[in-house]
Amino acid sequence: MATKASRSAARVMMAPAVILLLGWMLVPLTLTLFFSFKKYLPLRGDKWQNGLEWVGFENYSRFLSSSSFWPAVTTTLIIVLGVLIITVCLGVLLALLLDQPMWGQGVVRILVIAPFFVMPTVSALVWKNMFMDPTNGLFAHLWRFFGAEPVAWLSEASLPSIVIIVSWQWLPFATLILLTAIQSLDSEQLEAAEMDGAPALKRFAYIILPHLGRAITIVILIQTIFLLSIFAEIFVTTGGAFGSRTLTYLIFQRVLESQNIGLGSAGGVYAIILANIVAIFLMRIVGKNLDT
Amino acid sequence: MGRITLSKVTKRFGDVEVIPPLDLEINEGEFVVFVGPSGCGKSTLLRLIAGLEDVSGGVISIDGQDATATPPAKRGLAMVFQSYALYPHMSVRKNIAFPLRMAGIDKAEQDRRIDNAAKVLNLTDYIDRRPGQLSGGQRQRVAIGRAIVREPAAFLFDEPLSNLDAALRVGMRLEISELHKRLATTMVYVTHDQVEAMTMADKIVVLRAGYIEQVGSPLELYRKPKNLFVAGFIGSPKMNLISGPEAAKHNATTIGIRPEHISVSATEGMWKGRVGVSEHLGSDTFFYVHDTGLGTEMTVRLSGEVEMKSGDTVYFTPDADKIHRFDDKGLRLE
Amino acid sequence: MARSVTSQRKLINTGLAWLIGLIIFFPILWTILTSFKTEAQAINDPPIFLFFDWTLENYAIVQERSDYMRFLWNSVIIAGVSTLLGVMIAVPAAWSMAFVPSKRTKDILLWMLSTKMLPAVGVLYPIYLIFIELGILDTRVGLIVVLMLVNLPIIVWMLYTYFKEIPGEILEAARMDGASLRSEILYVLTPMAVPGIASTLLLNFILAWNEAFWTLNLTAANAAPLTAFIASYSSPEGLFYAKLSAASTMAIAPILILGWFSQKQLVRGLTFGAVK
Numbered sequence: 001m002a003t004k005a006s007r008s009a010a011r012v013m014m015a016p017a018v019i020l021l022l023g024w025m026l027v028p029l030t031l032t033l034f035f036s037f038k039k040y041l042p043l044r045g046d047k048w049q050n051g052l053e054w055v056g057f058e059n060y061s062r063f064l065s066s067s068s069f070w071p072a073v074t075t076t077l078i079i080v081l082g083v084l085i086i087t088v089c090l091g092v093l094l095a096l097l098l099d100q101p102m103w104g105q106g107v108v109r110i111l112v113i114a115p116f117f118v119m120p121t122v123s124a125l126v127w128k129n130m131f132m133d134p135t136n137g138l139f140a141h142l143w144r145f146f147g148a149e150p151v152a153w154l155s156e157a158s159l160p161s162i163v164i165i166v167s168w169q170w171l172p173f174a175t176l177i178l179l180t181a182i183q184s185l186d187s188e189q190l191e192a193a194e195m196d197g198a199p200a201l202k203r204f205a206y207i208i209l210p211h212l213g214r215a216i217t218i219v220i221l222i223q224t225i226f227l228l229s230i231f232a233e234i235f236v237t238t239g240g241a242f243g244s245r246t247l248t249y250l251i252f253q254r255v256l257e258s259q260n261i262g263l264g265s266a267g268g269v270y271a272i273i274l275a276n277i278v279a280i281f282l283m284r285i286v287g288k289n290l291d292t
Numbered sequence: 293m294g295r296i297t298l299s300k301v302t303k304r305f306g307d308v309e310v311i312p313p314l315d316l317e318i319n320e321g322e323f324v325v326f327v328g329p330s331g332c333g334k335s336t337l338l339r340l341i342a343g344l345e346d347v348s349g350g351v352i353s354i355d356g357q358d359a360t361a362t363p364p365a366k367r368g369l370a371m372v373f374q375s376y377a378l379y380p381h382m383s384v385r386k387n388i389a390f391p392l393r394m395a396g397i398d399k400a401e402q403d404r405r406i407d408n409a410a411k412v413l414n415l416t417d418y419i420d421r422r423p424g425q426l427s428g429g430q431r432q433r434v435a436i437g438r439a440i441v442r443e444p445a446a447f448l449f450d451e452p453l454s455n456l457d458a459a460l461r462v463g464m465r466l467e468i469s470e471l472h473k474r475l476a477t478t479m480v481y482v483t484h485d486q487v488e489a490m491t492m493a494d495k496i497v498v499l500r501a502g503y504i505e506q507v508g509s510p511l512e513l514y515r516k517p518k519n520l521f522v523a524g525f526i527g528s529p530k531m532n533l534i535s536g537p538e539a540a541k542h543n544a545t546t547i548g549i550r551p552e553h554i555s556v557s558a559t560e561g562m563w564k565g566r567v568g569v570s571e572h573l574g575s576d577t578f579f580y581v582h583d584t585g586l587g588t589e590m591t592v593r594l595s596g597e598v599e600m601k602s603g604d605t606v607y608f609t610p611d612a613d614k615i616h617r618f619d620d621k622g623l624r625l626e
Numbered sequence: 627m628a629r630s631v632t633s634q635r636k637l638i639n640t641g642l643a644w645l646i647g648l649i650i651f652f653p654i655l656w657t658i659l660t661s662f663k664t665e666a667q668a669i670n671d672p673p674i675f676l677f678f679d680w681t682l683e684n685y686a687i688v689q690e691r692s693d694y695m696r697f698l699w700n701s702v703i704i705a706g707v708s709t710l711l712g713v714m715i716a717v718p719a720a721w722s723m724a725f726v727p728s729k730r731t732k733d734i735l736l737w738m739l740s741t742k743m744l745p746a747v748g749v750l751y752p753i754y755l756i757f758i759e760l761g762i763l764d765t766r767v768g769l770i771v772v773l774m775l776v777n778l779p780i781i782v783w784m785l786y787t788y789f790k791e792i793p794g795e796i797l798e799a800a801r802m803d804g805a806s807l808r809s810e811i812l813y814v815l816t817p818m819a820v821p822g823i824a825s826t827l828l829l830n831f832i833l834a835w836n837e838a839f840w841t842l843n844l845t846a847a848n849a850a851p852l853t854a855f856i857a858s859y860s861s862p863e864g865l866f867y868a869k870l871s872a873a874s875t876m877a878i879a880p881i882l883i884l885g886w887f888s889q890k891q892l893v894r895g896l897t898f899g900a901v902k
Contacts, residue, residue: 003346005363009807010726013718017782018734020715024775025741031752048755094646102640110886111647114654117885119836121856122874126657130867136669138656145672171650173896180893218897229745232838232853236860248747255751256843268748279743283736344798365804377799381817390813391803438803 029272036060036265043259052262059266063254066263071243072250075159079246080227082163083170084220090167091174091219092212096204098175099182109179116172120232127165128154128237158242165233170226174219181215182208214285221282228275247271293355294446294478295320296341301350303336303502310336311502313350318446318480318495323472326482327489328499328525334482335450337499341480342448343367354445365394370439371448374455376431378423384410384434385419391442409437412471429460436471446478453488465491486526490514498522520622523548529578529591531616536587544617544625551578551593553614561607565590567600581606654878661685661871668867684872692855694876701851701877703766704841705834708773709781709827715774716781717823721811723782724789725797735786742779746839757844764846772844773834781830784895788822789815825891828884835881852877 036059038052046052063069098109115123131138132153140150153161185208193203229248238244240253251271255264296318303311310333318324326334339345341352343364352360359367370391379387385406392402410416413433423431432452439447449468453461469492472479483489489496490510498505498513498521506518510526517523523531527550535546555561556579565581568589577598581590592608600606617625648655659675660668667678688694723731753772754763762768792815800814816823838853845854856877859870885892 003344003363006726006807007728010722010728014722014734016715017719017738017778020775021738021741021778024778025744027756028749028752029744031755032749035751097639097643097646100639100643101636102643103636104640104644108643108647109889111651113885113889113892114651114882116892117832117836117881118654118878119853119856119881120838121842121853122657122878123653125856125859125870126653126874129865129870130656130660131653133865136671136865136867138673141671141673168650168653173892176889177893177897222897225743229747229839231747232842232857235842236857248745251747252750252843255747256754261751264751268745268750271745272748275743275745275748276740279740282743283739286739287732287736342802344801364798364801365806369802371799371802373795373799375793375795377793377795379796379800379814379818381820390800390805394800394804394806394809438799442803 032265032268032272034265035261036269038262038265040261040265041259042261055262059262060269063263063266063270068245068250072245072247075244076228076246076248078159079163079166079230080224082159083166083227084223086163086167087170087174087223088216088219090171091178092209092216094171094175095178095182096208098179112175113172115168116170116176118169120169120230121236123169124165124233124236127161127168132161154237154244155242158238158244162233162237162244165237166227166230169233170223173223177219178212178215181212185211218282218285221278221285224278225275225282228271228278247274293320294318295355296446296478296480297351297353297356298341299351299353301337301340301352302348303333303340303345304348309502311340314502314504316497316504316507318478321476321478323469323479323481323492323494324497325489325493325495326480326497326499327484327486328505330484331501332499333502334484334499336502338448338450338480338482342369342371368442368445369448370442370444370446371450372432372435372439372452374451376423376435376452376455378431378434378438380423383420383422384415384426384437387423387434388415388437388441391438395442405441405443406437409441412440412474413437413467428456429464432456432464433467436468440471440475444477446480449479449481451482451484453483454485461488468492487528490526496526498525516624517548517616518624520546520548520618523616523618523624529593532588532590534586534588538586539617542615542617545620546618546622548616548618549610550614551591552595553611554590554592554608555611556592556594556598556606556608558604558606561609563590563609564605564607567602567604567606569602570600572597579606581608654882657871657874659871660867661875663868663871665866665868668871684868685876688869688873688876692858692873694855694873697850697852697855698876700766700849701835701853704769704773704849704851705831707766708770708777708834709830711770712774712778712781712830713785713823713827716778716785716826717811717816719782720785720789721815723786724792725794735783738779738782742776746776750843753840754844763844764848764850766849769841769844769849769851772840773837776837776840777830777833780833780895781826784826784829784891785819785822787894788819788826791822792818825888826895828888829891829895832881832884832888 037054037056039055040046040048040052094112098105098112102108129137134140134150134152139153143150151157189207190203193207198206230246231248231252234240234244234246234249240249247267248271251264251267254260254267298314298316300313300315301311302309302313326337328334336345340347343362347360351358354367379390382390388406388409389402392405410419413436415430415433415437418426418430423434426434435452453464456464465488481492493510495507496510496513497507500521506513506522513522513526517526520533524533529551531548531550533546533548539545539547563584563586565584568580568582571578574597575595577594577596579592579600581592584590590608619625661684662680662682663674663678664681667674723735757763757768796818797810797814800810805814836853841851841853842857845851856873859873
């Protein structure tokens with residue numbers, strides 16, 4: 001189905017999407033790269049129109065050596081890993097459960113998926129105020145009911161709190177994808193294993209889990225990309241305080257709050273590199289899938 | 293209407309030459325079948341004629357006009373695809389109407405042609421159904437209906453029967469042949485099934501790796517295969533090919549003898565062997581004979597029901613004037 | 627998996643699944659319930675589940691005090707127009723890649739995907755600056771453009787995977803039947819791909835509706851959609867639980883309903899066809 005005529009038509013029809021995305025990628029990226037080598041403090045009167053002072057790699061080294069950098073990296077890692085572990089483990093269990101025959105499966109599915117459709121600002125705020133508030137939150141009521149001292153979740157245990165909120169948002173995604181993957185498993189394989197005398201636990205370990213391997217990898221990669229850049233959940237709950245400042249949030253503060261554009265841009269370049277490392281693995285898998 | 297001429301037509305995909313320079317003349321009203329094993333380029337050749345692929349070189353002309361650069365929509369040809377390629381969101385009527393709609397033919401004429409086609413193809417009862425509600429055979433007929441309403445210069449068929457079961461295939465084969473008789477329009481038909489080729493064609497084009505091995509009527513190909521490939525490809529069961537001393541006796545490198553041109557006796561004959569498997573079709577019986585001393589196992593076809601036990605010794609003799617002789621290049625010796 | 631199971635097992639499964647389902651759903655349920663309480667009942671200890679004085683006054687107050695309709699309208703326009711624009715640009719591109727693939731098709735698809743993975747914060751300032759220079763900071767137009775670009779890769783990918791499932795022979799048949807490229811796309815491809823196009827629209831509308839980085843950073847008073855509206859409840863209004871709940875319920879209700887329809891496509895859309 002390829003003639004010269006159709007190929008040239010194809011190029012024309014692809015052009016708008018390609019050009020737009022190329023612009024969307026290159027223009028800001030170039031600017032970020034440009035600013036990252038400059039001293040650029042708009043609050044102190046720097047204007048890009050007047051030319052900016054070239055500072056070489058100073059922003060890069062300052063970003064790395066600043067006292068907030070390593071804590072931000074640790075925070076990011078804790079949040080990403082915490083959410084990944086929780087969502088993948090619970091997701092597998094939940095997917096296995098939802099795959100079983102039951103009454104009202106459709107309704108349960110909807111209940112489980114619902115959090116994914118809640119906008120991040122709403123879920124962050126609802127959790128923060130209605131559940132985790134130390135005086136009126138539901139958890140505080142519960143703690144008091146058992147005679148315990150209520151926890152000021154977001155200030156005393158900010159990271160676990162954020163991990164809980166974000167896991168609640170992403171568990172549906174993991175569950176749904178893993179459920180889809182389980183349902184694509186040929187039931188004859190399981191029946192054959194059952195005939196061969198494999199008990200349920202072994203069937204899970206030797207057949208279901210390997211079958212899920214690819215789906216789990218995809219869940220991990222996609223979630224990592226999104227989790228690295230979570231923003232609203234922190235913006236609304238702690239505003240980056242109490243040790244909850246992630247790399248993304250740190251860069252956001254440098255750029256928009258303290259308006260140190262050069263420093264923030266250098267941080268942005270680091271973030272882009274970090275995301276690309278994850279992205280490469282994801283693209284490999286997706287790309288392989290394209291060939292089949 | 294409907295004369296197609298290919299001269300020096302070539303097709304390359306990247307560095308791979310799928311069709312080396314090829315000349316072919318398809319005459320008006322002729323039923324031409326392209327046959328060959330999978331990957332021989334027969335479908336590519338058809339798609340070149342259709343205009344769905346560009347030629348890499350050479351000229352395709354339709355009715356004397358150079359159509360090499362004409363887009364498929366403008367060539368005046370109709371095609372029936374292997375998967376039928378019906379529009380699933382349209383009723384049978386809309387499917388058949390589509391080419392007429394695209395050609396801007398007025399509604400009354402559209403209806404006349406559609407009703408006519410539906411009657412000819414026994415589609416009247418299903419005319420308002422969607423393709424999804426039809427059986428394979430019915431879908432095939434809709435695809436043909438969509439092709440005939442356009443009154444094209446020629447019909448192109450790309451393995452149209454390969455998705456049907458055996459019984460339906462025989463029926464549709466007959467219907468297409470009858471359609472050809474009635475319309476007398478040029479038809480170019482691609483198949484890998486030599487039985488379809490033999491039963492339907494006026495002219496068979498045997499292709500291998502993009503090369504035309506032989507062009508001729510079914511019986512020409514059967515009686516005088518130009519080379520070993522055609523000899524082996526046309527005819528079922530396959531021609532027995534013997535090389536070595538036995539062939540040398542006939543001044544050839546290889547001799548071929550069709551299973552149906554061998555007579556069998558329990559007592560005497562030219563060759564001797566041991567019966568292996570026998571297949572009883574009722575009208576015919578096939579034997580596979582081992583230990584023939586000819587360097588190859590032989591297939592023998594006898595008409596009617598013949599009882600023969602596995603392990604029996606048989607004598608068999610080829611029909612002397614039906615022996616095909618081939619030289620060391622595999623070409624036929626006259 | 628069609629396997630026969632004793633009804634006792636089925637009963638246990640059902641109970642367990644419903645229990646977990648309700649726990650996961652509980653924050654949403656609780657928000658909806660609270661939105662119908664009075665402020666005093668909303669913070670009552672012990673919490674009241676169902677037996678409170680159901681009231682709609684929170685909804686009225688939220689609408690009155692914060693002009694909820696304006697934010698809603700911004701959300702609808704921004705999510706709707708950006709999605710529609712994206713699909714209009716993506717359909718021809720996806721047609722090209724699905725039906726006239728070349729050696730570069732795969733690279734282009736993966737490259738598009740890679741733009742989706744750029745961390746937004748990395749390009750925040752340049753976009754911010756460009757928006758100021760173009761005078762589109764805090765305008766719907768600006769957000770429409772950004773969200774369209776942000777979701778364009780997903781739209782192209784989803785349409786591509788749907789188009790891929792349509793046999794090329796059908797489009798070739800249309801070509802043989804005399805259809806021009808325009809007729810081919812309009813009368814044959816699009817009607818056949820309606821379910822795919824619809825789910826692409828739906829999922830991307832949801833994603834755009836919930837987008838909370840650009841909407842928070844590029845809007846102030848004028849173009850702020852519901853995400854920013856809710857964020858403004860952070861404090862001190864957030865301590866008025868009933869009103870917070872009413873505002874939240876209004877912000878998520880339309881999407882929860884749309885989400886139920888799109889749950890099947892969600893997987894395909896968000897995994898770029900890698901899991902179906």
